[in-house]
Amino acid sequence: MATESKRDYYEVLGISRDSSAEDIKKAYRQLARKFHPDVNQGDAGAEDKFKEVGEAYEVLSDAQKRGAYDRFGHAASGGSGGGFGAGGFDGFGGGGGLDDILNVFFGGGGGGRRPGPQRGEDLRYDMEVTLEEALRGGEKTIQVPRTENCETCGGNGAAPGTKPDTCVQCGGTGATRQVQQTILGTVQTSVTCPRCQGRGQVVKSPCGGCAGRGKLRKTRELKVPIPPGVDDGMQLPIRGEGEAGTLNGPPGDLYIFFGVKEHEKFERDGMDLYISQPLTFVQAALGDTISVSTLSGDSVSLAIPEGTQNGTRFKLRGHGMPNIRNRNQKGDLTVVIAVQVPTKLSEEERKSLRSFAELRGEVAGQTPDHHDSGKGLWERIKHAVKGD
Ligand SMILES: [Zn+2]
Ligand SMILES: [Zn+2]
Structure with missing residues (x-):
């Protein structure tokens, strides 16, 4: 563009x-x-x-x-x-x-209705794109069914070599006057000419290509741009690609209505993306350096500090969606940690967990106190409930 x-x-x-x-x-x-x-x-x-x-x-x-x-x-x-x-x-x-x-x-x-040229109708086309396509932008070829001017007659409906005649009833204005006598006196009104239906012209020998209508239904292939950063519900007007106008009037516009499909891994909120990242509880407890795959397919290395809690968020700046008005400006990717509690333990693993608990001085039936981040979570919940 x-x-x-x-x-x-x-x-x-x-x-x-x-x-x-x-x-x-x-x-x-x-x-x-x-x-x-x-x-x-x-x-x-x-x-x-x-x-x-x-x-x-x-x-x-x-x-x-x-x-x-x-x-x-x-x-x-x-x-x-x-x-x-x-x-x-x-x-x-x-x-x-x-x-x-x-x-x-x-x-x-x-x-x-004005006689003479009329602008064509606007058309709507719903286009669904993936989140990846919305990230990168690009181009898509679509099939648009629409009316176009007949190529044989150029849209005037007259057989090749002939021309439409000016309507004799309205003299080409498309409207005729009606004079009525009422108790208020003589009232003149303007009505659409019945002979030419307001076109101002009459076709004597109709074009064979369009049966005198001047227009034909066609399916047109169009290349449509996908703006990087496009979001659900956004519209893109494409000038002059709507329905053909009447009597050489300009065509209408085509409006592309975008819908962005849900992604199975990434959630989107405007320019920001969110991804849930599973960690084993050992990784969460000891810390680790992991590789997070971004929507663009790149892998970004992320250092998980020792003692990372479930629900902790890490922000990867600039790995979100581009701003649709300025593609150099990008949102962030927030990685939300989901600590996985191990299941289907072997006897040996059970043993080692029990001895781990013993080392920690943990007693069966006794629950731990809230640690710092747990307290923070509780504070957040209380605040959310109180609305401050
Ligand atoms: Zn024609
Ligand atoms: Zn007329």
């Missing part, structure tokens, strides 16, 4: 990360006016700025996209498509003044 050089969207709009939707809109309106191509004729720098501002606004004004951006950074916009500047304006044709363009962005211009 060659998105490293991209400026931060909040920086582009000159706002802080906790800005409200209202602040974002205000900052965008101001900058869009300043850099609009109509105001800066022939200034390529201004045009680039205008596109940059538009892209930042498109992401930050959409709660879902903003959330994904906050978590993934620019990786969230995916590798392909990404053409807000190019794609965003084509559909609206030239000639519109600044306010027309702003109205389109801000959802102005009244209700009802």
